[in-house]
Amino acid sequence: MESRASGMFRKIRIFLLLLALLAVAASAWRSNARLRDWARNVDVAIYPLAADASPQTARFLQTLSNDSFDEIETWLEDEARRYGVSQDKPVRLWLGPQVTEKPPEYPSRAPGMLDAILWSLRLRWWASRHDDIHIRPHVRLFVFFHAAPPGARLPHSIGLREGKIGVIHVFADARQARQNLVIIAHELLHTFGAADKYDPASLQPLYPHGYAEPERQPLLPQSLAEIMGGRVPVDAQTSRIPENLSETRIGAASAREIGLLKNSD
Ligand SMILES: [Zn+2]
Known part of the structure; x- marks a missing residue:
């Protein structure tokens, strides 16, 4: 009698796990479809992080606003138009609050598939707890600003299609501000599925x-x-x-x- 009950519990657990996996897959499919149809606005949240404790980085973070990312919106609108998309501002970028806790670290430059999936799940969970913004973003980009001299090598930036999350490294320097947008746009398009x-x-x-x-x-x-x-x-x-x-x-x-x-x- 008891073993039959525990067998039943096991089946229910597996069934619930399958349901949860299906829900994740369905939501991933929906957001993939939204990002790829170019017919509805896609909202992107940018969460700034200070990569160091320097006054330069703190000052630079103070200068950021929604306007800091306008050039990406206009550029994407122009590029989409070249491919026949007539939607105004198909992608909109919103500045979120500064995040002070660091995201889980990427396993290595070339992790195995399982490590990458586990990291992406941990990152998604972490991101869902640092998502204090007035919109429900379709893509979340966590952007580290570094007080490094122009041309310095920064950590590798990552944009993930699975989970629609990026962890990006750029310069806390007004002279680099427009080049930063090139890096952010590149990682953003990875979340859309570009290789x-x-x-x-x-x-x-x-x-x-x-x-x-x-x-x-x-x-x-x-x-x-x-x-x-x-x-x-x-x-x-x-x-x-x-x-x-x-x-x-x-x-x-x-x-x-x-x-x-x-x-x-
Ligand atoms: Zn890339």
């Missing part, structure tokens, strides 16, 4: 999909960067970081990955 288009060892954009103008004659130097290629190719070995989003485009391959170009186009 990197550069060689991770050399950081050179990959031809043709990592080039903004793969048909250009002569091919090099290019004058623009493809957002997921990340850099403006100068010659076969060198490339430079774009100064701002006006030097950056969404190429056809990235556009297809994020639903701007439909497969039949």
Whole structure:
């Protein structure tokens, strides 16, 4: 009698677990669909974090407002329009309150799939507890600001399609403010499903999909960067970081990955 009851409990537990997994999958599918249809506004929350205790970082965080991210909204609107989307401001960015607790640390540069999934679940749980903003965001970006000299190497930024979360590292420096937006836009498009288009060892954009103008004659130097290629190719070995989003485009391959170009186009 008792063993039959515990067997029943086990079945109920498994059933509930399956229901929970289905709910997660359904909600992920819904938000994926929303991000990829470009017909409804997508709201992105930006939560700033101080990467260090310097006065420079504290001062820079004080200067941030919703307006600090306008250029990303306008750039995405313009790029989406090139692909036939007529929606005004298809993506809107909102500045959330500063977050003081650090998110769970990424396991390593190249974690196994299980580690990555567990980290993404922990990060999602952590994010849901630091989500003090007046909107219900579809994407959450946690942005660390560093008081580092321009050109310094910052920790690796991450944008996750699963969970629609980014952990991003940029400079607490007004001279870098527009370049910061290029980095944020790149990670934001990862959450929409875009893949990197550069060689991770050399950081050179990959031809043709990592080039903004793969048909250009002569091919090099290019004058623009493809957002997921990340850099403006100068010659076969060198490339430079774009100064701002006006030097950056969404190429056809990235556009297809994020639903701007439909497969039949
Ligand atoms: Zn990337």
